Amino acid sequence: MLRLGGSPEDSITFDADGSCVAGGGDGPFAPYYCSQVHPYTYGCLTPARWEAVLEFADAVGFKIAFGLNGCWGRPGASDPMDFSNARALMEATAASPHARALAYWELSNEVVPRTIAAAQWVADALVLKGMSEAAFGAKGLPAPPVVGPDQAAGTAISEVVQALGGKGGQLAAVVYHQYPRQFRRPRAPQKTTSPQNKP
Numbered sequence: 001m002l003r004l005g006g007s008p009e010d011s012i013t014f015d016a017d018g019s020c021v022a023g024g025g026d027g028p029f030a031p032y033y034c035s036q037v038h039p040y041t042y043g044c045l046t047p048a049r050w051e052a053v054l055e056f057a058d059a060v061g062f063k064i065a066f067g068l069n070g071c072w073g074r075p076g077a078s079d080p081m082d083f084s085n086a087r088a089l090m091e092a093t094a095a096s097p098h099a100r101a102l103a104y105w106e107l108s109n110e111v112v113p114r115t116i117a118a119a120q121w122v123a124d125a126l127v128l129k130g131m132s133e134a135a136f137g138a139k140g141l142p143a144p145p146v147v148g149p150d151q152a153a154g155t156a157i158s159e160v161v162q163a164l165g166g167k168g169g170q171l172a173a174v175v176y177h178q179y180p181r182q183f184r185r186p187r188a189p190q191k192t193t194s195p196q197n198k199p
Contacts (some may be wrong), residue, residue: 009067010071011069013072014085022039023041025040027041029075032075034071034074054096068086068089068105068146069108069174071116075115087135090131100141102144106150110149110150121160121163126170130144131148141147150177152176158173
């Protein structure tokens with residue numbers, strides 16, 4: 001499994017039509033700012049580059065978990081994102097002869113609930129799940145599921161699980177970041193990671 005994401009992912013734009021320009025300051029909704037990194041458009045992922053990544057992964061037997069920009073066009077923490085860029089990426093991926101290399105869509109990186117409310121993240125993840133199913137289904141392919149929110153705070157994961165409510169089966173996984181060796185003094189594992197712990 002090859003994960004392509006991390007801190008910059010919520011500032012990466014899929015350059016579907018060649019109009020992407022790196023840069024952009026705080027974006028159109030300042031003072032609200034969603035991503036972990038500046039500027040608003042950290043970088044442009046071209047269709048040719050994305051196709052090369054898929055081709056490489058397919059050739060060597062990697063499965064990709066790709067981090068979607070969960071901040072694209074989002075005007076506030078409790079407002080939905082603009083799904084157009086993610087839709088373009090999903091449709092381009094489904095049309096690729098190497099589409100099978102894509103295993104998961106990860107939505108956002110460590111921004112819940114700091115800049116995206118947990119309930120809104122869940123709502124957006126379910127919209128993206130439907131978009132993935134439509135794009136890949138149109139090509140007769142199984143849809144890569146949506147996972148996330150790639151968060152390092154146990155309370156955020158609990159909030160996401162609670163927001164899912166009875167929709168828990170709609171997502172393939174809730175993804176959590178654990179950094180046990182990042183700090184000088186070892187930290188006890190978060191209770192969130194225990195299957196026996198219920199929010």
